[in-house]
Amino acid sequence: MIEALERGIEEGERLGADFVEARFEDLTLRTLERTDDTWRDIQVKSRRGVAITCYVDGTAGFSFAASSDAATVVEAVGRAYKMARASASAAMLKLPFDRDEPVSPTPSYRPKIGVHPRERDLTYKTELVSRAVETAREHAKNVRNIRGLYGELYGDKVVVNSDGSKIQWDFLVTELRVRVTSRTGSGDMVAGMEGFGGTFGLDRYETEPYNPESMGKVAAERANEQLEARPCPAGKFRGLIENRLVGVLAHESFGHLSEADFVVTGGSPLTGKVGERLGTEHATIIDSGIVDIESYGGLWVPFDDQGTPASETVVLERGVLKHYLHNRGTAKKLGQRPTGNARAVNFTFPPIVRMTNTYFAPGDLTEEEAIELVGTGVYAIQTFGGQVQGDGSFLFKALRGYWIEDREIKYPIREVSLSGNVLDLLGKVEGATRDLRLYSGYFGGCGKGGQAPLPVGLGGPKLVIDGITFGGKS
Amino acid sequence: MMDSSHRITFDSVSDELLAVADSALSHGRSVAPDAEVEVFVYFSKSMEVEIDQGIVTAKDGAVAGAAARVALGKRIGFASASGVSDDRVKSCVDNALEVAKSVNVEDPRFEGFCDPAGQGRDGAFDDRILELGTDDLIRWAQEVIEEAKKVDERVKIVSSSGEAWWGGYAVANTRGVLGATRFGGNVITSNIQAIEGEERRGSFEFDAARDRLVEREGLGARAAERAVSLLGAKKLDYxxxxxxxxxxxxxxxxxxxxxxxxxxxxxxxxxxxxxxxxxxxxxxxxxxxxxxxxxxxxxxxxxxxxxxxxxxxxxxxxxxxxxxxxxxxxxxxxxxxxxxxxxxxxxxxxxxxxxxxxxxxxxxxxxxxxxxxxxxxxxxxxxxxxxxxxxxxxxxxxxxxxxxxxxxxxxxxxxxxxxxxxxxxxxxxxxxxxxxxxxxxxxxxxxxxxxxxxxxxxxxxxxxxxxxxxx
Incomplete structure (x- = not known):
């Protein structure tokens, strides 16, 4: 395969491109879904194709094809080159970058995978889902519906480029989820959920607390608790934000603003603010494709889709903006180092600036100390995800939580939204707990520029933040 | 094997996809005579251009691939693969059959794939969409941006994107369904941020159509006027x-x-x-x-x-x-x-x-x-x-x-x-x-x-x- 891509690089350079990247992916995806006693289609997908980016005068043209022979690659190169040339004449802002030495094809870190999903048959995986669903059924009350999901995505990713880099690596993400929907006495639907995913072998799903039995029980207990939960009061409160939700805050509300494609255009409110204090000393935000997955979880992204090796980028250090997330062109433009953040969701898209694992750094509080620090407010836990706009305003949903009063947890609350502007919020981070957790998975993911769902990792400790707007019953 | 999908045109897309679907279905009948088989074949060609603060990015390509479902009683396998060559589509049928054979779980609610019931009408389509090229989409986006910038000097961040696409899909199953449909369209967008001091306000406008070329005039101005009108926002305090x-x-x-x-x-x-x-x-x-x-x-x-x-x-x-x-x-x-x-x-x-x-x-x-x-x-x-x-x-x-x-x-x-x-x-x-x-x-x-x-x-x-x- 690498030979066909190299043939494409030669062709692009012969036509006159300043730089050419040729990618190939050959991925397998499997999805299993059981709802109550019903199995939907057991899905096996093969995703194979080439993607070509030609750069002319700091402007990119992109083409792709669901095939991998040399003739198809050369044809795609011709189209990409023509588009790059047409775009270069219209471009008012260009992002050229320098050629570099070829990168080492050996990743600087590789997580240990005990049992790769390709080593287990479908029956083993359907059993995983069934064990979770059946345990949830044993423990749940007033059940309306129980759903178990398993997904896996793995296979070869190849990048060859005009630097002479030839990289081939094995992407892997797996996830198991269980969700219990129950109905309250008054007819309202409530839900309890548990999920676990990332660059994990199947051995991780046989270990507490993420074996199917534990996950099924936890999802059921959360749904049971929601049967008695009250609506969250509406208004501005101090909040204790749980690890997963902190990850959404790091990713959605700050991470996207630090993506340098928004910065070079001036579209991000972080434009020109490197070195400025944006948050308290408790706010440190990191993006890294090579997190310690064995210890904390997350997603392994050792190279981006331009072939840049992953690195750890401290974006915000103790409240001060330090670095943006880059592709090669934005890094050159802003005089920073490439960070390995050029990613494409699949071969039908060009790499754009995306996050890898984005998380808040841990602090020194225990959970009890954090609850005391909140005094009165909301403990917001788990999430459906969130959204951010260019000015820094965000909204995300917590799946459940607790009302805290007089430094004690008082009662469970229903799902609730958290909103605000991240640039205000970072200045109100009052503390962080010690426990760092990272989350990733097969289902869902990040969306940007029509490219979704891109697997990412996110997380952090628990954070105490003042002045969050909670939407609920007024 | 060389992918032949580059030869597909808007006029031929239905026939080409139907032929591939029918061939894969015949293959399914021969390898699994007791199974129900369904084949779905999809092809969509698109071209996109975005201009964001002067950065131009262009993209084209054809999303082409197939999916098959094979049911052995109430055991159902699903497989998909990129590419619409005969071999790739037949491999979907083989893989779906393998899944159905290899798992021992059932969908008790499953009673079979879709029964044949005829065909409705395709939507409208303006053939001029087929003629659009990268240069046209770049020019459209430039027009929208120019118009937006003229509205007010506080209109600072302007981007516009254009896209044109066409394609089709075909479905065949062992109950007698054999049909195809075509689609297509074009869209132009305008995304604006108006900035005054530290205040940023955004707005978005677009036009999308399948039966005509999109209307560009007024698009940039409307989004820009909205974004500017949001500046100086007061607190509701309620x-x-x-x-x-x-x-x-x-x-x-x-x-x-x-x-x-x-x-x-x-x-x-x-x-x-x-x-x-x-x-x-x-x-x-x-x-x-x-x-x-x-x-x-x-x-x-x-x-x-x-x-x-x-x-x-x-x-x-x-x-x-x-x-x-x-x-x-x-x-x-x-x-x-x-x-x-x-x-x-x-x-x-x-x-x-x-x-x-x-x-x-x-x-x-x-x-x-x-x-x-x-x-x-x-x-x-x-x-x-x-x-x-x-x-x-x-x-x-x-x-x-x-x-x-x-x-x-x-x-x-x-x-x-x-x-x-x-x-x-x-x-x-x-x-x-x-x-x-x-x-x-x-x-x-x-x-x-x-x-x-x-x-x-x-x-x-x-x-x-x-x-x-x-x-």
């Missing part, structure tokens, strides 16, 4: 219930994130939609009538057949405020003991997959058409006594809502205060929370200013009482 007026774009997101999800076969059959046992009940005021129309010629959701080969049609969802029907593919229709409504989709909807053939068959709306009311937004505003909030553009977070609970909470960034019949001034972002289903009963008015949106909703302004507003 927490409590308040009347909210949703202009057609946010109103369409309300419909798309609530009814468009809760009337679908899956949550209805599984019993998690709060509407699942309310057929025949009054769930909204008399003036609310909604039809899901799968055959409106100009709608992006119109196809001759749905994603499992059933003819598309129109289906009444709500008539005069009474819940009249749900939307089904063949699987959920059988489970609910009704006929399919032609609403099978593969990766459709507002957040549809870029690779539809990789997605299993689900149920989705085709085009939710909300009957127009008696007056437009301007007249509605003048009729409002006291205070209300007017919401434009896309509310943040509206799709992060669970269909089962219907509890929603959004942040509206493009907001104005209405006071005693007049739009007073822009206000800083407000949070609006409530329940989708209760919202339907608290609907005060639907406007006559209907707009057809490419995420398959046509609706005018909607006015609600009773939502909580924090701002």
């Amino acid at each position: 927490t409590g219930e308040m009347k909210t007026v949703w202009a057609p774009i946010p109103a369409s997101t309300y419909i798309a994130s609530s009814l468009s999800r809760s009337v679908l076969g899956k949550p209805v059959v599984e019993g998690i939609s709060p509407l699942c046992d309310r057929l025949g009940d009054k769930i909204a005021p008399d003036f609310l009538t909604i039809v899901d129309d799968g055959q409106s010629p100009k709608s992006m959701g119109t196809y001759a057949i749905d994603a499992e080969g059933h003819p598309q049609r129109d289906n009444v969802v709500i008539k005069d405020g009474v819940l009249k029907g749900f939307l089904f593919n063949s699987y959920y229709a059988r489970a609910f003991d009704v006929d399919p409504t032609g609403n099978a989709v593969r990766g459709g909807g507002l957040f549809g997959s870029a690779i539809p053939y990789e997605v299993g068959v689900e149920v989705g709306t085709k085009h939710m058409d909300v009957a127009p009311g008696r007056r437009p937004l301007e007249d509605i505003v003048s009729s409002i006594g006291g205070r209300a909030v007017l919401i434009h553009d896309f509310p943040l977070g509206i799709f992060h809502t669970d269909v089962a609970t219907g509890e929603f909470s959004i942040v509206a960034n493009s907001v104005f205060l209405i006071e005693d019949g007049e739009i007073k001034h822009s206000i800083q972002p407000v949070s609006v929370a409530g329940n989708f289903y209760k919202g339907l009963t608290d609907l005060v008015e639907a406007g006559s200013d209907v707009r057809s949106l490419p995420w398959n909703v046509t609706v005018g302004t909607l006015v609600f009482d009773g939502f909580s507003v924090v701002g």
Whole structure:
């Protein structure tokens, strides 16, 4: 395969491109879904194709094809080159970058995978889902519906480029989820959920607390608790934000603003603010494709889709903006180092600036100390995800939580939204707990520029933040 | 093997895909004579250009691939593969058969794939879309940007994108379904940020069509004027219930994130939609009538057949405020003991997959058409006594809502205060929370200013009482 891509690089350079990247992916995806006693289609997908980016005068043209022979690659190169040339004449802002030495094809870190999903048959995986669903059924009350999901995505990713880099690596993400929907006495639907995913072998799903039995029980207990939960009061409160939700805050509300494609255009409110204090000393935000997955979880992204090796980028250090997330062109433009953040969701898209694992750094509080620090407010836990706009305003949903009063947890609350502007919020981070957790998975993911769902990792400790707007019953 | 998909044209796409689907089906019959087999073959060619603050990016390519389902009794395998060569599509059938053979779990509800029921009509298509090139899309985007920049010097961040696409899909199954449909369209967008000091306000406009080339004139100016008008926003300084007026774009997101999800076969059959046992009940005021129309010629959701080969049609969802029907593919229709409504989709909807053939068959709306009311937004505003909030553009977070609970909470960034019949001034972002289903009963008015949106909703302004507003 690498030979066909190299043939494409030669062709692009012969036509006159300043730089050419040729990618190939050959991925397998499997999805299993059981709802109550019903199995939907057991899905096996093969995703194979080439993607070509030609750069002319700091402007990119992109083409792709669901095939991998040399003739198809050369044809795609011709189209990409023509588009790059047409775009270069219209471009008012260009992002050229320098050629570099070829990168080492050996990743600087590789997580240990005990049992790769390709080593287990479908029956083993359907059993995983069934064990979770059946345990949830044993423990749940007033059940309306129980759903178990398993997904896996793995296979070869190849990048060859005009630097002479030839990289081939094995992407892997797996996830198991269980969700219990129950109905309250008054007819309202409530839900309890548990999920676990990332660059994990199947051995991780046989270990507490993420074996199917534990996950099924936890999802059921959360749904049971929601049967008695009250609506969250509406208004501005101090909040204790749980690890997963902190990850959404790091990713959605700050991470996207630090993506340098928004910065070079001036579209991000972080434009020109490197070195400025944006948050308290408790706010440190990191993006890294090579997190310690064995210890904390997350997603392994050792190279981006331009072939840049992953690195750890401290974006915000103790409240001060330090670095943006880059592709090669934005890094050159802003005089920073490439960070390995050029990613494409699949071969039908060009790499754009995306996050890898984005998380808040841990602090020194225990959970009890954090609850005391909140005094009165909301403990917001788990999430459906969130959204951010260019000015820094965000909204995300917590799946459940607790009302805290007089430094004690008082009662469970229903799902609730958290909103605000991240640039205000970072200045109100009052503390962080010690426990760092990272989350990733097969289902869902990040969306940007029509490219979704891109697997990412996110997380952090628990954070105490003042002045969050909670939407609920007024 | 050389991929032959580059030879496919708009004129030939139906025949080419039908031939591949039929050939793979024959292969399925020979390797699994006792199985039910279904083959789906998809091809879509597109070209996109974006200009963002002077950075130009261009992209083209053909998304081409296939999916097969094979059922051995109630054991069903699904496999998909990129590429539409005979070999790749046949390999889908082989892989799906292998899955069905290798697992020992069943879907007790499964009664077979879709029965043949004829074919509907393709949507309209303007052949000039086929002639568009990168240069045309670049020129369009440049026109939009120039127009936006002329509006006001506070219009600082301007981007525009254009896209043109065409394609088709074919479905064949061992029950006798053998059909194909074609689609296509073009879209132009304008995305603006107006900046004054530290205040940033954004707005978005677009035009999308399949039956004509998009209208560029006025697009950049409208988005720029809206963004500028939001500057100088004042704090609402209020927490409590308040009347909210949703202009057609946010109103369409309300419909798309609530009814468009809760009337679908899956949550209805599984019993998690709060509407699942309310057929025949009054769930909204008399003036609310909604039809899901799968055959409106100009709608992006119109196809001759749905994603499992059933003819598309129109289906009444709500008539005069009474819940009249749900939307089904063949699987959920059988489970609910009704006929399919032609609403099978593969990766459709507002957040549809870029690779539809990789997605299993689900149920989705085709085009939710909300009957127009008696007056437009301007007249509605003048009729409002006291205070209300007017919401434009896309509310943040509206799709992060669970269909089962219907509890929603959004942040509206493009907001104005209405006071005693007049739009007073822009206000800083407000949070609006409530329940989708209760919202339907608290609907005060639907406007006559209907707009057809490419995420398959046509609706005018909607006015609600009773939502909580924090701002």
